[in-house]
Amino acid sequence: MRRFLIGATLAVVAATVMAASPALPMHKAAADAKVYIISPADGATVGRDVTVRFGLSGMGVAPAGVEKEHTGHHHLLIDVATLPAAGQPIPNDEHHKHFGGGQTETVLHLAPGTHTLQLELGDANHVPFDPPVGSRKITIHVK
Numbered sequence: 646m647r648r649f650l651i652g653a654t655l656a657v658v659a660a661t662v663m664a665a666s667p668a669l670p671m672h673k674a675a676a677d678a679k680v681y682i683i684s685p686a687d688g689a690t691v692g693r694d695v696t697v698r699f700g701l702s703g704m705g706v707a708p709a710g711v712e713k714e715h716t717g718h719h720h721l722l723i724d725v726a727t728l729p730a731a732g733q734p735i736p737n738d739e740h741h742k743h744f745g746g747g748q749t750e751t752v753l754h755l756a757p758g759t760h761t762l763q764l765e766l767g768d769a770n771h772v773p774f775d776p777p778v779g780s781r782k783i784t785i786h787v788k
């Protein structure tokens with residue numbers, strides 16, 4: 646009985662720790678917000694160094710940490726199946742690149758093969774907008 650109780654207590658603690666952290670406040674997207682990849686073109690075959698240019702209309706770019714309505718910074722999702730969760734900062738790893746300096750282009754160094762690219766605008770705290778401002782996903786082929 647005692648062992649059962651300890652086990653049950655541990656299970657409750659583990660469930661509490663593993664539950665997603667509380668959702669952060671989300672900023673409203675502008676109604677006409679649109680983010681898109683200017684280049685490369687969808688389906689393009691490119692070299693290993695790929696210049697990606699980010700397009701945005703209906704909202705503005707501001708560095709991370711700057712709170713201003715209808716502004717945010719770009720995040721480039723590389724080989725990511727679904728947009729990051731609402732109410733959480735966008736992950737920061739090799740598949741989720743942050744451009745918190747307000748950059749509107751970058752050069753990626755990709756392994757040969759097929760890759761997908763998608764942009765998502767995040768707010769001052771790297772949290773997606775409501776509704777999410779994400780681009781169409783493109784596929785590129787790296788030689």
Ligand SMILES: [Cu+2]
Pocket residue numbers: 709718719720735743744745767770771
């Ligand atoms: Cu960010």
